[in-house]
Amino acid sequence: MKHFLDLSRYDKTSKVKLVEAAGNMIELARDGADLANGKILATLFYEPSTRTRLSFESAMLRLGGRWLGFADTKASSVAKGESLADTIRTVDKYSDVIAIRHPAEGAALAASMYSGVPIINAGDGSHLHPSQTLLDMLTIKTELGKLENLELVLTGDLRYGRTASSLALAMADFHPRITCVTPPELSLPEHIKRRLKDELGISVHETDGLYDPAQIADVLYVTRIQKERFFSDEEYQKVKGSYAVDGEIAASMKENSLILHPLPRVDEITPSVDETPQARYFDQMFYGVPARMAIIADLLELQTIDTEPVWPLPEELDVDCHNPRCVTKTESYLPRFFVPLGEKDEALFEELGNGETVRCFYCDYEVSI
Ligand code: NCD
16 A cells, blocks of 8 residues: 655656646645545644644645544543554544654654555654655745756754755755755754765755855755754753844845745744745745645545655564664554665764664664664
């Protein structure tokens, strides 16, 4: 069964098809359709959300289907200690497709192992947010007319944020030049930089000044500091308010460039930017509906979009993932699945020691065994 868990697992042709299908949904996202008549979407949100949950529900209603779900685990059996696997085994009896947001990394993939219906990853901890990525790509394609060879500048919390790294990984096939602008504490995790560089052939330039990268950017992608994911308040206070896109930076940007943000924002884009032609984050929110309509249409085969994700084959090992936020830490019944990484280079050797390196199938952390 096909699930929508990680956009970077689709090849370029499938990604183009999905963006095109999402583009074709724009009109239906305004006018409505009856493609999903009789179908039910379940939205299981173990973490707060405004845009993602409501736009999934809106997408299903616009397709002519219905939805049910919870937006707060306190009102569900999760509060009684029910496992993720059992919740999924329950909800798949009541629905045709499930969108899940969960704080544990790899939770959506874990859910897919127990589900009789397709699972959509609506955000799993700091790991991935593929439906946001599809809507970001639809925004870029619609507003700039292309996805190829773009100057992509990512700024904000690239360590704990899932949207920027999801976008970088999924865009790799389109040969972007990626510049990351962050304080060192918030830089892109090493395993993601390594995947971009070694597996996807994209070099990442890192800097801490926004002014110069903003001038060359086709897309300036801004993200919020993910306060809720810091291990301590002290760690958060160190970086709080450490960057902001203001009117001066927006004014220095190319005329035909975009400032995007998955939202919500706190203080990283000043209100004076909202009126500039580059500011498209409010339009970006609208694209969430057609993008999610396309995901549902693909999974429920309401249209022939014809995409196929390609996953590496995992092995079950007697090893624990070292990521404290991996879903295997809280859902202890999960099989320990890892993907061998093959030869390791010098940097990895220094960081992880001289054992064989494997990648956790759920959260993508690298572990030396
Ligand atoms: C983002 C998320 O949840 O990852 N928001 C969203 O889905 N639109 C970004 C964030 O919370 O900062």
